[in-house]
Amino acid sequence: MTDSLYIAWKYIRFNRVKTVTLVACITLITFLPVALELLLNESEKQLMSRAVSTPLVLGAKGSALDLVMNTLYFDDEVPELITMQASNRVMDSELALPIPLYVRFQARGNPIVGTTLDYFDFRGMRIAQGRQLAVLGDCVLGARVAESLALKPGDSLVSSPETLFDLAGIYPLKMKVVGVLAKSHTSDDLAVFVDLKTAWVIQGLGHGHEDVTKLKDPTLVLKRTERNVAATAKLYQHTEITEKNIDAFHFHGDLSQYPLTAVLAVPQNQKSGTILRGRYLTKEETRQIVRPADVIDGLLQNIFRIKNVLDAVISVVALATILAIILVFALSLRLRQREIQTIFRLGCRRATIARLLSAEIFIIVIMSGVFCGALIWLVNQFSDDLVRMLFIR
């Protein structure tokens, strides 16, 4: 048997191109469905675990999927905005505890999540380095953001403008990195967390400038009445919040009208959750309340429907490839007819020749198996990251 394997190995080495092609075909045909299965299982696990741990999401009526993807996975697609009043309404109902979220802005390609401290408690997030958010302008980084941007407590991070050509828009805010979160292996690792009010400052709804009542430059004052001074756009606004200027920061208008992308509602119990959901069922209601698990389940159903189609395509391709491989072997046998005749005349039995050919096939299959195993191991090892890169973010 060893002799047969030795001769087969020599033959395979001599016909490298043919061998590589055959190994690649068999490897890919085996690897593709297994890898797809692995990735889909991982994505299902990731999507569902976060969705299941989030009881209810309140947002504007519209695409429930956009709302859930933005709220749970901080997707770029920003849903229709709601106001802080929506959060207050949940609070006043005493049926659930609301966690407001404003996921609209980015900092160096990472989503900025404006929320309250309750979000950290709800998700069980822990500060690994530095401290928790304390004042306006502070930010806490997800573990992978800190790694990829090489930032640590004490550094700063600037928010990105919403559009590149927004010349007349809001100045970016230089935020102070005060802490880095422990790795959670969820979307939270890829986000920059700020206080909700800091997110509003990034939008320009809150800002800091010198005391307008003491302005001496007349070009900075548009109108002065007995109780109010209207400032012009020339008035310089701070782009960083420091201990010295934090007192100058303020908000205009009614805070309950300030924007949010969603509210996580954590009901007291199942009954409270059901009652709360019932309150958003009327036609006149401009908001919707969804169970993320239902929305993600719907998404997964679609993914699995697509997966069935893919499986069918892969099966057909696999069949065609196997037929092609058989053809390659058959043609190869024809081409090697003279060589086989020579072996036969040298005194080898038919069984020995069959064993030689089987050894070749065996080596090719084993090599494909090894490559396929290695690739599957790699996918399995990095499935977490691959799923985030390919499916979630």
Place this chain on the structure above:
Amino acid sequence: MQVNWFSLHDNNRRFFFIFCVVVTVAHMVSVSWAGSNSAGKLTVYVVNYPLQYFAERMGGGHVNVVFPAPTDVDPAYWMPDMPTIAAYQQADLILLNGAGYARWVNKATLPRFRMVNTSAGFKDQYIESAEIFTHSHGSEGKHAHEALAFTTWIDFNLAAGQAKAIAEALGRKRPELKDTFQKNYQKLEQDLLKLDRNLKTLISKDPSRPLVVSHPVYDYFARRYGLNIKSLHWEPDQIPTNEQMMELNRILKEHPAKWMIWEGKPMKETVERLLSIGVNSLVFNPCGNTPDQGDFLSVMRQNVENLKLAFKKD
């Protein structure tokens, strides 16, 4: 005496074993009971002294109320440092006054679930202060909302409302002590409403009597008890300038007040300057920060006594 285990009789040995088990279990129970009791004490952080007083009166030994502002600052304009904000974040309950009081709250990150706006129940009764200057941006810009009067607790009826909100918040945190908090609230409410009645009786003698106040912090007080006041911007520890005296004289022409109400004891020179134009001084301390002597109730009782001077028959 040394106990020799092997020399004990079987019955004695059994008794000794049971005794040891009972003592160990009793010790463990007492330790865990003591542990749960100390863990059960609520840590409550507040933003001003009246809230501290209310929470302590109602919470008694079940709460540990902390008001970390230094005694020499006005808590309404105080900004806590990072360790203090971190301590607020760790509290079981954070009691806010509302009505824009303690502006730092809007600049700090605090756990919303643990924050209680004690004046939320009477939001519709907030007063927009006519004395505070606002600003806007551009011709259509919204005003910065900093113009609410916030000394709500010197309307003792509103103070009782704030106390009620605290009792309810404590009850939500410790449902098993809800009745205790309610009983304590009722006692506090009686005290506050007694002050309310006393003030009403006193002021009803002559509600139209003109008064001036040194600072615009008496809006709720004036509204509740129907006082006829005009506000200035004077500090008790500063002698009024000539411009300020001229402003007062202008006011006195249309509003002939004989008494000025101060937040704190004014300087002797100020009192004399005011006396020279026929204006007496009295102190009605809003007690936003911890008083040097006494407590909230005793300070307020003294305030009522002080105010009696202004309503004496001429």
